[in-house]
Amino acid sequence: MxxxxxxxxxxxxxxxxxxxxxxxxxxxxxxxxxxxxxxxxxxxxxxxxxxxxxxxxxxxxATMPVLPRMITKFTRHAGGSALRLDHTQVLTPEVRKACEFYTAAGFRLSEYIAPAGTFDLRGVFLQRKGNPHDMVFFNGAGPRLHHFAYLAPEVHHLLNACDIAGELGYGAAVERGPGRHGPGHAMYVYMRDPDGHRVELFNTHYQIMDIENEPIGWDPSDHKISFPWGLPARQAWFEEATPFADVAICEPEVKPKPLTLESYLAK
Ligand SMILES: [Fe+2]
CATH class of the missing domain: 3.10.180.10 (2,3-Dihydroxybiphenyl 1,2-Dioxygenase, domain 1)
Incomplete structure (x- = not known):
């Protein structure tokens, strides 16, 4: 940094x-x-x-110095008790192109978002380490970094992180959740750090290791994909993202039209 x-x-x-x-x-x-x-x-x-x-x-x-394990050093865990940097999500103007490139590089497609019966890809979840995703690409002006995510040991650590954010005056920076994802099945909470970067703290990913597993498709008209319960995310969650330094941003051919909290409440 x-x-x-x-x-x-x-x-x-x-x-x-x-x-x-x-x-x-x-x-x-x-x-x-x-x-x-x-x-x-x-x-x-x-x-x-x-x-x-x-x-x-x-x-x-491939290599870097190995440091002592901290997983059982409970007195050293703080806030959301982040265990590891797990995945990133990137907005990109051409999701299919990203999917083809990264699967050719060795990633496997675990889940995808496309209108039912089509492969008109709006979002792809790509993995290398046997959980649902290591890199996620969604349709949008990009490339831009939508969020990076840390794994928390238990679900209650998400709530603890929110309580600490509130106490420290960052309550308004808790942008979305806690809630449950459809794709990936994770419990999550999203926060914006003081620079505006979006950070996800999550728990409860499943494993996807067997070669027989077919990618799971989600229809974007099925709103359970982004919120099986609770309210949809606010518009800023879908549209705001971190630019990459000195990288030009391109608009997608098809502009995303997600169900936002604002449009949901206006109905
Ligand atoms: Fe994520």
Whole structure:
């Protein structure tokens, strides 16, 4: 994290298993006409920076120093007790293109949003580590970072994080939830940090590891996809996102028309 003129995301970081995966990734990006270059980054082994076809800046490494496990150091857990950085969600003008690129790179599609009976993709959930998603792409002006998400050990840690936000004067920054997602099945809460970046704290993802599992489709006209119960998210949740530093933003061909809290209440 560093100071800048405005809030922006430098790049999204991902781990690969082994060092030679980085060589294959570099060749993959270059074969698709995408920027890829080796860089030196403190506290990381060999590091590859690359850009996907939409311009999303990425960074990959295989090794970094291993620190002592904190999972049973309960007196050191604070706030929402975030265990790990789990996934990111990106708005992109061409969801299908993103899906094709990332599945070719080795991601698996766990769930997707498209009108029933079609593959007119509005959102895709892509995974590498056996839970529902590591990278999510939704239709929208982009590329922009919609949110990054931390796993919490228990559902009550989400409520604890909200209570602490309220006590510290950040109650209005609790933007959505706590609630339950349709896709991914997680309990969640979204907050905006003081710079405006959206952070999700979540729990209860399921595992998807068997090769026989077909991707699960959700019809966007079925509003249970975004809120099985409770109220829809406010318009800002759908539209506001963090730009990537020095990356041009393109509008999608089809503008999203989600059911927002504002339109829901106006009915
Ligand atoms: Fe998320």
């Amino acid at each position: 560093r100071k800048g003129e405005g809030a922006a995301c430098a790049r999204l970081g991902l781990r690969v298993f082994q060092d030679d995966d980085l060589d294959r990734l570099k060749a993959f990006f270059e074969a698709h006409g995408c920027y890829a270059a080796w860089v030196d980054v403190p506290h990381q082994g060999r590091t590859l920076q690359a850009t996907d076809p939409a311009g999303t800046p990425l960074e990959f490494c």
